[in-house]
Amino acid sequence: MTRSHAIATLGAIAEAQWGLVTARQAARNGVSAVELTRLTNDGVLDRVAFGVYRLPGSPLDPLTELRAAWLQLDSGTEAESRGIDSGVVSHGSAALVHQVGDFTGHIHEFTSPKRKRSRRSDVRIHTSSLGSDDVVSLDQLLVTSPTRLVGDLLATRHDGQHISYVVTDILDRRLATRKALADVVAPHAAAYGVTPAREFLEHLISLTRPPTPRKIHGNPQRPAVRLPPCA
Numbered sequence: 001m002t003r004s005h006a007i008a009t010l011g012a013i014a015e016a017q018w019g020l021v022t023a024r025q026a027a028r029n030g031v032s033a034v035e036l037t038r039l040t041n042d043g044v045l046d047r048v049a050f051g052v053y054r055l056p057g058s059p060l061d062p063l064t065e066l067r068a069a070w071l072q073l074d075s076g077t078e079a080e081s082r083g084i085d086s087g088v089v090s091h092g093s094a095a096l097v098h099q100v101g102d103f104t105g106h107i108h109e110f111t112s113p114k115r116k117r118s119r120r121s122d123v124r125i126h127t128s129s130l131g132s133d134d135v136v137s138l139d140q141l142l143v144t145s146p147t148r149l150v151g152d153l154l155a156t157r158h159d160g161q162h163i164s165y166v167v168t169d170i171l172d173r174r175l176a177t178r179k180a181l182a183d184v185v186a187p188h189a190a191a192y193g194v195t196p197a198r199e200f201l202e203h204l205i206s207l208t209r210p211p212t213p214r215k216i217h218g219n220p221q222r223p224a225v226r227l228p229p230c231a
Contacts, residue, residue, distance in 0.1 A: 006031045007044060011055060017079040017140060018067050019058020023051040024076040051075055062105065066093055067141065069108040069123055073116060079140040084130050087112040090144040091126065091152050097143045098175065101166035111144065111152070126152070146175040147184045154188035164207035171205075 001009070009029050014021045026036055036053065039045045045053040049068040052075075054060075066089065071079070073087035091109035095101040110116075111126045118125055134148040144152060150170070153163050167185075170176050182201040189200035202211075 001030050001032075001035065003035075003039075006035050006039065010039075010045070010053075013078060014055050014058065017071065018064070019055045020048065020064075020068060020071060021053050021055070022071050022075040023053070025078060026053075028076060063097065063141075066096065066105065066108050069118075069120070070110065070141065072118070072120075072123075073110060073112070073125075082142060084132075084135055084142070085112070085114055086142070087116060087125070088130060088135050088142045088144055090149070091124075091156065092158075094144045094149045094152075095166050097138055097141060098146060098149065098170075100146070100149075100169035100173070100175070101162060103162070126156075128152075146170045147180050150176075150181060151184045151188075154185060154191075157191065160192060160204060161207050164204045167201070167204050168208055 009031055010021050010026060013025050013029060023033060023036055027033070036045065040047055040053065043056065046056055048054045048064065049072060052068040052071055054064070054068075070087065070089060074082060074085075077086055087110045089097055089109070090111035092101075092103035092107060093105065093109040095103045096105045107122055107124055108120075109124045109126065111128050111130060113127070113129050115127050116125045130144075130148075134145055135142055136145050137143070150163065150167060153166065167181060170181065171178060178201070182198070185200045185204060186197040189195065189197035189203075192200070192203075194200045194203050
């Protein structure tokens with residue numbers, strides 16, 4: 001394959017997945033490992049993770065490393081062709097994608113219905129069943145839904161304060177209803193020492209937003225007037 005043809009081939013793949021392309025995707029489209037190495041040495045490609053390359057000029061943002069890690073999970077399949085079995089962004093990483101809570105993104109977390117492994121110390125893969133209602137697609141990235149995200153964080157016993165920020169942000173942005181969140185959090189109430197279960201959502205919210213004192217309607221009660229002692 002000529003150099004120009006290889007660049008055009010890689011560009012076509014990368015255009016649909018944030019400027020990124022994997023070595024296996026390249027190989028399936030006729031671009032060899034030797035050609036990838038040459039293009040990288042010549043500055044035509046940037047290596048962002050093992051087996052994942054970026055075309056210079058493609059936008060770099062806080063999700064670039066997460067996307068590269070996600071592509072590694074099923075490196076031969078392009079983003080637009082992936083399903084749940086390829087792995088789904090979840091837990092703290094899903095919070096980062098949904099822009100809720102205060103997770104930093106130092107650990108890339110995924111959930112897959114099939115057992116997957118990664119040699120990376122900054123990647124954590126959970127094995128769990130996922131229904132179609134548990135997953136949404138955001139800019140070609142498969143991510144757990146806001147309600148599934150909250151349930152996953154509670155199931156792995158994340159700190160209540162962190163979950164509180166996630167819950168309040170979800171409500172503020174109207175990503176899920178109060179009832180839907182209440183149904184998701186209730187089964188985990190006992191594990192967090194909260195009873196009855198129906199009050200767990202309000203408890204989580206109160207960790208970052210203490211309830212506003214109720215106003216007393218009507219005339220305010222006047223302080224008692226002390227009369228001078230009788231002569």
